[in-house]
Amino acid sequence: MSFSLIEIDPVYHVYSGQFSSFPEEIAVHGLSCRRGGVSEAPWASLDLGLHVGDDPAAVIANRRRYLAALGLDASQLVTPEQVHGEAIARVGSREAGRGALLYADSIAQTDALITDEPGLPLLLCFADCTPILFLDPVHRAVGIAHGGWKGTVRRIAAKTVLRMQQEFGTRPEELLAAIGPSIGPCCYEVGPEVERQFKEAFPGHEAELFSHPDEEGGTHLSLWAANRLQFEEAGVLPEHIDEARCCTACHHEDFFSYRADGGRTGRLGAVIALRPA
Numbered sequence: 462m463s464f465s466l467i468e469i470d471p472v473y474h475v476y477s478g479q480f481s482s483f484p485e486e487i488a489v490h491g492l493s494c495r496r497g498g499v500s501e502a503p504w505a506s507l508d509l510g511l512h513v514g515d516d517p518a519a520v521i522a523n524r525r526r527y528l529a530a531l532g533l534d535a536s537q538l539v540t541p542e543q544v545h546g547e548a549i550a551r552v553g554s555r556e557a558g559r560g561a562l563l564y565a566d567s568i569a570q571t572d573a574l575i576t577d578e579p580g581l582p583l584l585l586c587f588a589d590c591t592p593i594l595f596l597d598p599v600h601r602a603v604g605i606a607h608g609g610w611k612g613t614v615r616r617i618a619a620k621t622v623l624r625m626q627q628e629f630g631t632r633p634e635e636l637l638a639a640i641g642p643s644i645g646p647c648c649y650e651v652g653p654e655v656e657r658q659f660k661e662a663f664p665g666h667e668a669e670l671f672s673h674p675d676e677e678g679g680t681h682l683s684l685w686a687a688n689r690l691q692f693e694e695a696g697v698l699p700e701h702i703d704e705a706r707c708c709t710a711c712h713h714e715d716f717f718s719y720r721a722d723g724g725r726t727g728r729l730g731a732v733i734a735l736r737p738a
């Protein structure tokens with residue numbers, strides 16, 4: 462298992478992160494990088510978020526460029542509002558294009574999308590929060606969840622696995638999961654309230670979740686570990702959980718980072734779409 466950045470558009474030098482464990486013949490997926498787009502600073506340049514103050518025409522052009530390089534049709538993409546909640550929506554051909562051109566038209570109050578519709582690209586946007594990808598190669602279904610600290614402490618990854626079981630008959634032991642680039646335990650210092658909630662939600666796992674890398678500094682949290690724990694509890698096999706282990710704050714020359722860029726920045730996109738059977 463590995464995660465690597467690949468140049469998918471040699472004309473505009475667009476890069477995309479890919480997990481080697483996700484079979485390309487079943488689904489196309491990617492985590493977009495910062496370069497190769499048309500947005501101006503502070504969103505320069507491949508900003509995929511329509512809700513962060515960037516020129517919508519630039520974002521739509523970026524989405525078109527990135528999805529085209531993945532072989533996908535950006536006019537068909539489905540994207541949710543993302544409110545740091547735990548709502549999961551199953552989408553299909555009826556929802557094609559929801560949120561593609563207008564943020565107000567995206568799937569409301571939702572932080573995870575799942576589908577078994579071939580060719581329907583799912584898009585979620587991130588800047589330090591954790592993109593979580595799901596692929597059931599047996600029942601041919603995919604999903605993406607938004608794991609910020611709030612979604613993670615509410616177990617959105619585990620809840621998405623459960624929902625895929627209900628909707629598609631997904632068996633956890635057959636599911637492939639991936640934890641994308643996001644703020645790492647190296648850079649993610651949290652306050653006492655967040656620490657308390659994670660201790661309560663994941664009792665007995667303090668050693669995996671928390672660290673104190675700076676002598677004088679506070680507690681650092683690993684969202685990667687908290688999401689891996691949920692997958693293991695849900696019955697996903699450890700060898701089926703791929704992790705980018707790539708910190709967006711440390712690597713903010715490659716990825717947008719809310720913390721490293723001082724709050725005003727673009728959004729990377731996590732995209733997945735099933736190929737036709």
Ligand SMILES: [Zn+2]
Nearest residue numbers: 647648708711
């Ligand atoms: Zn870092």
